Amino acid sequence: MNSVLKIIAQRLALGLLTLFIVSIVIFAAVNLLPGDFAEAILGQGATPEAVAAIRTDLGLDQHPVLRYFQWLGGVLQGDLGNSFAQANFASFVGDDSGVRTTVAQQIAPRFANTMFLAGVTAAIAVPFAVTLGILAALYRNSVFDRAANITTLSSISSPEFFLAYVLILFLAVLNPWLPSLSNIYDGMAFSERLEKTLLPALTLTLVVTAHMMRMTRAAIINLLASPYIEMARLKGIKPMRVIVKHALPNALAPIINVIALNLAYLITGVVVVEVVFVYPGIGQLFVDSVKIRDIPVVQACCLIFAAAYILLNLTADILSIVSNPRLRHPK
């Protein structure tokens, strides 16, 4: 057990180190390149005095390394800085009311919305994909298996927005069963919220199910040639029981791994899907901020996405270590 703890501790440390370096990369990409974002805020007709005032106000005149650690310190305390777009321009002409929208205030509710969407998607996609994978492995090379293979291959290859519009077309426009716009607000009833989230969640489900299902099928089929499965079959156990009781537990490591990796993939998918459905999540905020070059928000969103991605990859790594009996019980 000791060696497992040691490996996990190593992975955790490595993950934290990666996160730290990634934060440096994100900060450097935005700040160390030439060009000045004070001028970007004010546009072309900026007077030198106004630019200087903004630079001082945003702390852009300090050394980049110092700024990085100030930013990092703020991030660790939950302070992500002030949004450029929502900065109170009154402050730059001397009439400062002192009220600013911070990036954290902007992100917090949207972060919760995105987590809700990801949660609903995972709750639908994971059981669905694993069941489909088991069925495909059970009836391998049948019509069902081939149809599932072609359908999943097509849904992996389609861009997210194509799937989203096809679903909108059939489930929202031609058959008005689900709302095509996800206007979610605070204090909404859970059932209503779920109904509005369902279509984006279904789109994301289509995107991630394919990989998980194919991996589940491959992992189980891989094991079916092993002697102990042969033995179970010769004992006369029903095929379904052979797979669920004997093959599945040993195939769990790759399946868990691919589930975690696909949840990490959700992070990328969420951006496009939120834009299609106008879902007020962090992905939409990210794209909007990219378009208007709201640097602090872009930086913060990027950091959150990268952190979630690293965290899920780390989880996949650790879970596959924990689910491997050879590592758990070393000789």
Next chain:
Amino acid sequence: MSGIMTFIIALIVIAFAGWVFRFVGQKATNNAPTFRDMPFAVAFGYALGVAALIWAVWTYVQAQFILPEAEANKYFFFVVAIHGLLLAGAAAYVFRLLGRIVGTAGSRKLFRQMPLTAAFGVLVILVYAFMAIFAGALAPHGQEEVFAQANVVPGGNPALGGNPDFPLGTDQIGRDILSRLIYGARNTVGIAFVTTLIAFVVGGGLGFLAATLRGWVDQVLSRAVDVLMAIPALIFALLLITVAKAWVDGTGLTIAMILIMALIDSTRVFRLARAVGMNIVVMDYIEAAKLRGEKLSYIVFREILPNATAPLLAEFGLRFCFVFLTISSLSFLGVGIQPPLADWGTMVKDMSSFINYAAFAPQVSAAPLLAAGAIALLTVAVNFVVDWMLHRSSGLKD
């Protein structure tokens, strides 16, 4: 409520039909093993498949021949999808048949082993390549030509608001959709291809270099790639494009996007090239070349590269799909390929609101789906071909 009741009743009927099917099968074949050992789930699956088939045929016949046009509009896309599916299957079949008759002995053998999906993939890739190369000659109008008639309905039927000059209609500012789709093949596919090519030159070169030199070069490059790969590709691309936007605009931004995507994708190529290169570097003939006193460039380009072509080519197909989808997503989000270039992702974004008219005028809402479908079709085709190639090379039979 009645919808749910219908659904439940249909399920019960199908379950019963499955049971009857198995029972009759057992009696009729005198307990043949197929029916005797059939679990109920399988019988249910057959019944479900038959029910779905009957439903599809019934809906198709109704929409095509029985219902009046206003009600049949609801099934317009269903009918189009069935036509498309049948057409695609027939085209792939004929193409495979042709490949089995015409050509050299090697290519005929290849076509004989080819499943229908792979034949379809090859056919689609050929058509796209043809469209991309001869876009200028094929397109009836220029990609940026703006006509006076905006929002012409696809179909070319004047009674429905179409125009024979614009078979697929015009978009919201009056550009011919068919021409833009054809030019999109050149722009979108071409840009994705160039990006993948740059990524392979950079990533492959550095990967082989790391594999040959080892030591600190390998360490530095590998760790840098580790860090860059820790950020999701689309997110990192969006971040870098935000930065690039401070200096460039329009076509400049398109070029910046190509370079950014090439940089991000080269990290993935680097990993593979390094791993493949590592296996080749330990071979005896590399040792011999080193002892002969060959230069580094000779070892990388004349010894390692020829032996690494096969795995790199298979990877090229998959990388191309990935880059193509990411660039389309970026364009859809409005930060990828910039006007004046016609591009499928941007077309989907511009025309996406047409979808809402599907219930009354299905032809109108077909336009954005055509562009999105063009993207999906190519990636599906490439994936079918790569899937078949992997299946062939791994020798998997199960």
